[in-house]
Amino acid sequence: MAYRNQHYVPQAYLKAWTDSNDKLYVLNKNKSIHKHSKTDSILYSPNLYTRTVRDELILTPEDIESIFGKLKDYIIKINGVIIDDINEYANQYAFFDKWEIFNKDETLARKKQIKHEIDTVRITTTEHRWDQIENRWNELKEKIEKFIFEKKETLSSNDLNQLHNFIVAQKWRTPKSIQYYRDMISEEIERNEVQFVEQYGEISEEAIDQFALAYFKKKLMGYQDKDEKSHIIKEIELAGQYTIVFYVTESENYFYTSDNPVFTLIDAEFHNSMFNGMYFPVTPRILCAICKGDPNEIIVGTMGIELLEEFNELIIKNSQNYFISLLEIEQNNM
Structure with missing residues (x-):
């Protein structure tokens, strides 16, 4: 249950926006909702990364063992034939109601109880494995702050790789990515509608939602497994x-962050394209940009209040539902 509410923006990252009460200010994207919350009560989704028996498209051999391994204690008949292959159990689970299940002494087993046990198995390895990058965030953030403000720290190639890793992974781990994949799948089905209908029949919107969620989870699994084919790794x-x-604000001025903190700016009309790149608010005082240029160079610049306000509007625009402020905002002045 500790892993049921899964944060898609790490609490360790959000901590930089908290005040002396360990709370931050959360506003709806349309600036209509305002609440003062702790990091553990925002930006999570129940079982977002969890795999269950319903994720049959992406279950690993280890997942199948965890979910169906208990069936080894029973005699299973499918279509009148005794089956003892857990992979076949996974393939045939949609027809579970037609299975015959017996205890080893050949008495009838309690199918309803067995189904409940299978349905409630939760595979939370993806959620657990986020710790591999989240646990290093505070140390990396402090190095960046010392590098910028105290000039007492250097950023090694390993530090920069950690930063790239954190930013790109964050880009793809939020629910907004599910919608991206959904749009991609819908477009592919539309382009090849006849072929899809002939092979699969009519595909419902609900099925597309399921495919998109499966794709989302599968791509994150590939990234965590360091699959060289992963688009996230690439x-x-x-x-x-x-x-x-690194853009640094002047004193008392702060960047927002959001439920989708990484965004790409490609806009010929925004200051004549001079700011095109990928952006990520590191802290309320630091905005990181990844843009064309010498990879061996790290640039630190100050951002004035007018440009800061423009970027804060971009942060709001690129959020999915919520943006976050270090300071309380008077809504009637927005």
Whole structure:
């Protein structure tokens, strides 16, 4: 249950926006909702990364063992034939109601109880494995702050790789990515509608939702497994070929963050494209940009209040539902 409410923006990251009461200010994207919350009560989704028996498209052999292994204690007949292969149990689970299940002494087993046990298995390895990058965030953030404000720290190639990794992974782990994948799948089905209908029949909107969620989970699994074919891994490698720019606010001025803190700016009309790149608020005082330039160079610049306000509007625009402020905002002045 501790892993049921899964935060898609890490609490360790959000901590920088908290006040002396360990709370931060959360506003709806349309600026209509305002609440003062602790980090553990926002930006999570129940079982967002969890795999269950319903994720049959992406279950690993280990998952199948965890979910169906208990059936080894029973005699299972499917279509009148005794089956003892857990992979076949996974393949045939949609027809569970037609299975015959017996105890080893050949008495009838309690099917309802067995189904409940299978349905309630939760595979939380993806959620657990986020710790691998989240636990290093505070140390990395402090190094960046010392590098910028105290000039007492250098950022090694390993530090920069950690930063690229954190930013790109954060880009793809939020629910907004599910919608991206959904749109991609819908477009592919539309382009090849006849072929899809002939092979699969009519595909419902609910089925597309399921495919998108499965794709989302599968891509995160590939990233965590360091699959070289993963588009997330490739994007991290590509980020390493660009320049990092840290924009620092003047005193008492602060960047927002959001439920979708990483965004890409490609806009010829926004200051004549000079700010095009990928952006991520590191802290309320520091905005990181990854943009074209020498990958061996790290640039630190100050951002004035007018440009800061423009970027805060971009942060709001690119959020999914909520944006976050270090300071309380008077809504009637927005």
